[in-house]
Amino acid sequence: MPPAELRLPIETERLRLRDFRLEDAQDVHAYGSDPEVTRYMPWGPNTPEETAAFIARALEQQATWPRLDVGLAIEHRTLGVVVGSIALHLRDIPHRTLEMGYCLRQDLWGQGIVTEAGQALLRLGFEELGLHRITATCDVRNTGSYRVMEKLGLRREGEMRQDRQVRGVWRDTYLYAILAEAWSRPIN
Numbered sequence: 001m002p003p004a005e006l007r008l009p010i011e012t013e014r015l016r017l018r019d020f021r022l023e024d025a026q027d028v029h030a031y032g033s034d035p036e037v038t039r040y041m042p043w044g045p046n047t048p049e050e051t052a053a054f055i056a057r058a059l060e061q062q063a064t065w066p067r068l069d070v071g072l073a074i075e076h077r078t079l080g081v082v083v084g085s086i087a088l089h090l091r092d093i094p095h096r097t098l099e100m101g102y103c104l105r106q107d108l109w110g111q112g113i114v115t116e117a118g119q120a121l122l123r124l125g126f127e128e129l130g131l132h133r134i135t136a137t138c139d140v141r142n143t144g145s146y147r148v149m150e151k152l153g154l155r156r157e158g159e160m161r162q163d164r165q166v167r168g169v170w171r172d173t174y175l176y177a178i179l180a181e182a183w184s185r186p187i188n
């Protein structure tokens, strides 16, 4: 399951999931500096320097082998700009487990965009990478985020109380996951 064998870009009906490029900085900063977007994130709202550092890290990761942290840009094919990101963290290769994370610029929320990107990622993870388990976590107050997970078929496995501090405040976190066997099982 070598993550570097990822075949990019991944195209969906409305989106192109691809590696970040230096010239994406402005688009990334548009959502990364929005306090509404970063409200439940451990980072942000970004300064221009922090966005530049994010892009630099993404470019560095693209050059590593194996690629254990893959941050992909979500490019909106019609708009022709980067509108968000979806990340794959392959931190538990022996157990074929991946953690995903995502964010989207605010004016496009509620159109099913991250669900569409997430579906492509689950397909990649289970059908191409042969993963066993895909997980995601979110702040318990982040309804939009766990709705995405539920629409993707992830199940809530638990609530971790005060497991991390975000901007000095302890937060509670939901853990969600989906297994390969559930992905391949037809709905109904």
Ligand SMILES: CC(C)(COP(=O)(O)OP(=O)(O)OC[C@H]1O[C@@H](n2cnc3c(N)ncnc32)[C@H](O)[C@@H]1OP(=O)(O)O)[C@@H](O)C(=O)NCCC(=O)NCCS
Pocket: 036, 037, 038, 040, 041, 101, 102, 103, 104, 105, 108, 109, 110, 111, 112, 113, 114, 115, 116, 137, 138, 139, 142, 143, 144, 145, 147, 148
């Ligand atoms: C969470 C986020 C990724 C969702 O992306 P999106 O493309 O808007 O998601 P989708 O449109 O695919 O689905 C969102 C679902 O949540 C629902 N939803 C969104 N915000 C909600 C809210 N505040 N309360 C209740 N439901 C909400 C939507 O109605 C939709 O469900 P539906 O299709 O059943 O109506 C996006 O809002 C975002 O980037 N937020 C900021 C960053 C973030 O929090 N990332 C996740 C960190 S764990």
